[in-house]
Amino acid sequence: MSDDLDDIQAIFFEECNEGLATAEAGLSTMADGDTSADVIAGVFRAVHSIKGGAGAFGHEALQSFSHIFENLLDEVRAGRIEPTAHICKNMLLAFDVLSDHVQAAQGFAPVPDDAAMLATLEALLVEGAGDAHAEDAATLAPSAPAAEGEADEFGFMPVVVDIEDLDQDPDPFMDLGDGEAPRAAEAAGWSIRFAPSREAMANGSEPLLVLRELERMGGEVVGVETGSLPSLREMDPEGAYFAWSIEMPASVTRSDIEEAFDFVAPDSVVDIAEGVAAPSQDSTPAEQPEAAPEADAQPVSTASSPNAPAAEDKPSEPPVKAVPAAPPAEAKAIEPPQNIRVDVSKLDMLLNLVGELVIRNSILADRLSSADQQRVELPELARLTREIQDNVMALRAQPIRQAFSRVPRMLRELCAATNKDVALEMSGEATEVDKSVIEKIGEPLTHMIRNAVDHGIESAQERIEKGKPAQGNLRLSAEQRGARIFLRVADDGRGIDRERVLAKAVEKGIVAADATLSDEEIDNLICAPGFSTAETISSISGRGVGMDVVRSNVEALGGRIEITSVPGKGTTFTMILPLTLAILDGMVVRLCGQRYVLPLSNVVETVQPEPGQMRPVANSSEVIDMRGTYVPVKRLSELFQLPPADREDEDSVVIIVETDAGNVGLMVDTIEDRREVVIKSLDQNLYPIRGLGGATILGDGSIALILDIEALVASANSPNKFVLKGMAA
Structure with missing residues (x-):
């Protein structure tokens, strides 16, 4: 049983890594100014999923931090806190702490000290709540007193009310005139019954967040079923005893409603039906008003008693039938894709076996005559082997955007540290490469970008003096050429100062003083171990490590790195990597x-x-x-x-x-x-x-x-x- 739990937890950590990638991409997008509802909702769902899994596996520190982080995201999502640049910056810092917590839960790092970050998140929540209350108070405050008068000795202010303004006819189905229907006869919306399961509660799910999301879309909770609530002595703290009835307007689509329940445990009850249904008998309202028998509007409940007498004095109208909760036939025909998680080592083993099969095919092709090859159907075997190979490679292939996703945030932080303004251009994010290649190019990519921003691109003042735009440009691209992937990092900076590079290399003893080197060889000196032209050591560069790591990592992948530079125009680093390693x-x-x-x-x-x-x-x-x-x-x-x-x-x-x-x-x-x-x-x-x-x-x-x-x-x-x-x- 323990092995099964470990396997499930391993899947959870894979989902955590995917969620972290989604959250970082979304937070970076928000920091760039795109604070649309879809982007915020994507970040919220990622953090919510991490919190739920952490609770299920007992990672209390991760669950506690992600819960507070989720609360802030929920307030931003609901519009109660505006996603300003200050808020986005702090959420990115909170994301870093969340990533550290995930690493700690996996046993790869110690549990981070999150006290300062938690205090920051709590302060942002309090500030947001204060702003929201102030706005509500301003909205509710009358623009002018309703009547003039003086307060009595107890401080009460008399209010003058015009009796003609009062509704003299409490009948909710009063005649509103031609072309206007009573409220109960409006176009039918959606009726939802939501009952979270015990498993959902044990995994840390919060029904309140779902209800808030539905209310944000215009929904209204019309009842709460409490019939299954036991006595306090028999109550299970992790149990689920409530069910909510919610009414949604017709303007909300079914897909939007279903999206609100994305992270609800599958064994929970979520019934969605068209038409407005009355709350359950166990709902909290003590009494439900009954419609007058002579009312023209349809009753709130679409169900009728089989023993109810028919009204003979009214014209017959077709009964209003509630649409069942099942999705339409068209939706049933579209099956969602089925996914399965497989350990990469198993794919590696499968790929090795396919390689051995290719070798055996080659041996048979060498040893058999053409007639014998046709007799044993060797060409057909080769075709099947090729199809197996292509499918195995497709399983391992992933878009390189996974490696690119961290670049925008990294560049933003580098610009802040160097006080430079750099625009980023990315292309070829959909280029697919082997998973092992993606996993190993992250560090080389980081070093190349840091080198380009710190050493390559000039300051705004220096660029203006040279007749360049104040804003620098960094281009990141990927393309496939045959069996190779070309990954380029190009800047429009000052280029490589070859005289300075050569002098520094001679000073450090990397090359002899009398050496005669070509431009290409001088450019490649920046990849020598311990080489750096930085005058001072900073948080970005100056310790002589960086580009040597790039070269060693790229060569370990069976690739190579090329450097081209034009003084005053810029430098391009090109990593040429194998598309497949098999x-x-x-x-x-x-x-x-x-x-x-x-x-x-x-x-x-x-x-x-x-x-x-x-x-x-x-x-x-x-x-x-x-x-x-x-x-x-x-x-x-x-x-x-x-x-x-x-x-x-x-x-x-x-x-x-x-x-x-x-x-x-x-x-x-x-x-x-x-x-x-x-x-x-x-x-x-x-x-x-x-x-x-x-x-x-x-x-x-x-x-x-x-x-x-x-x-x-x-x-x-x-x-x-x-x-x-x-x-x-």
């Missing part, structure tokens, strides 16, 4: 007796050069004439510094690949096959090597290296190549 479609090529794999997503076309099609150009480079367009060609044997093969160019193959620098031709000896390959990480089994994206096991059991096309082309264009001798050895 399987890719590859082209198997042979070079100098060894086999390599090129990602098929980069390949544009292949060509066997004809005589005169290859032409030399300056700097010992070569191009190939592709239908009147000259494409640069790189010989992989030269890039890898392997012994050249004794063969003519016409006997080789040029593979045209797409890169950031445009199309480039890679010359290899032959193309052997096209197949799916399982990526085995080099950094886990060896160490990261620039130009290689990993390795794979081919069908005959041999190992082939997977080429990183972008890195190879970048190395080929650099005066200092980062390639290994005997890579294929």
Whole structure:
């Protein structure tokens, strides 16, 4: 039983993390000025859900803090407290404490000291309540005394009332004139009966919050059923003994009403019906008024006694029937999506098994003849394997907006700390990547943004002096190119001061004083461990950690980071990450007796050069004439510094690949096959090597290296190549 409880609690903590992400996004949106009802309601529901689960699992500190936080959100949601910038700022600070409480409940951190934050929240609630009372008093205060007079000795003020203003006919169904119907005959609204269950109360649910939400939408509690209330001796403190009857106006939609009950335990009673029903017999009003038999309006209750005599002296009218609580047929046909939570380790195991299945397919393809492959239906098996692989990858793929969601708030806090004004542009949030990639890019992303704001973007005064807008610009984007994800952080700041960077590197002993470095190599020095150009240590930078963490984390994912900078214009950091860490479609090529794999997503076309099609150009480079367009060609044997093969160019193959620098031709000896390959990480089994994206096991059991096309082309264009001798050895 304990294991089951642990499993359920693990699900609760997953929901907590989702709720925290929703709450932070909503609070950041509110801080940016969007205080719409939907945004506030989303934050409220997230905190309410965390509080309910915390109560169920006995996390008292988390429940207590989230309860006070929820109270403030409820007041803001109800419109009794205005979500000013001051309120939003404090709610963001409260969110930080709430996050610490969740970490503490999971055992990852000590219980935070929340006394100061609780005092702040309580003060905001008291201030809000005082403002609300003042507004109510101002509303209720008469603009002028009703009558003149003097107070008597007891302080009572006489009031003069015009007798003609009094209603002489108490009949609620009085004739109101043509075209106007009595109140009881207005268009039918909604009738709701709400009875929370014992489980709901034990989990910390508060019916009062639901009732407040319904009242905010125009509802009215018309009765409370108390018939099941036991004696004080028999009462269970966690029991639920009341049921409420609520009437809602017809202007409220059913979906809005159902949304108010989103977080009510499923075993609670929530009956929603069209038409206004009378309160239950056990409702708190002692007596219910009966309509006069001669009244024209329909009675409040739509039910009639089977023994009631028919009224023969009135024209017959069709009876008003209450619509049953069941949703319409169209709504029944739309089933909500069914979700299930699965441990990521189980998906990893499934992905590894799919990888092994791909390898076995490759072995069979190598060992069986074409006829035998058709006989055992190997192509069909390969197709099914590919479908399984695609579905497993879809299970792990998540939008990168999860990593982007924290950026707006982070930027706002950085701007406040540096006294800079920076606008944020984000694009590509829907780009999907592997879950493991999303989990590990948060820290590199944080360091790049902090570096851009603190070092890159100038102060407003400095920007104005340079003829720039006072407000800086930070662009965050993500896009998929083939089997790679390109994540960029670009600013329009001062750019990298290469002279200062080089001088600082020499001072710290990172490079020799007489070293001659290219611009690219100088730019990459900022990623060296311990490097910093900050003159003073602040809460943002200056300790020499940051960009080295970015590089190490990115390389651990099998990716790389590129830095481009234009002095006075800005700097762009690009993280190039693998879309998946498991399987890719590859082209198997042979070079100098060894086999390599090129990602098929980069390949544009292949060509066997004809005589005169290859032409030399300056700097010992070569191009190939592709239908009147000259494409640069790189010989992989030269890039890898392997012994050249004794063969003519016409006997080789040029593979045209797409890169950031445009199309480039890679010359290899032959193309052997096209197949799916399982990526085995080099950094886990060896160490990261620039130009290689990993390795794979081919069908005959041999190992082939997977080429990183972008890195190879970048190395080929650099005066200092980062390639290994005997890579294929």
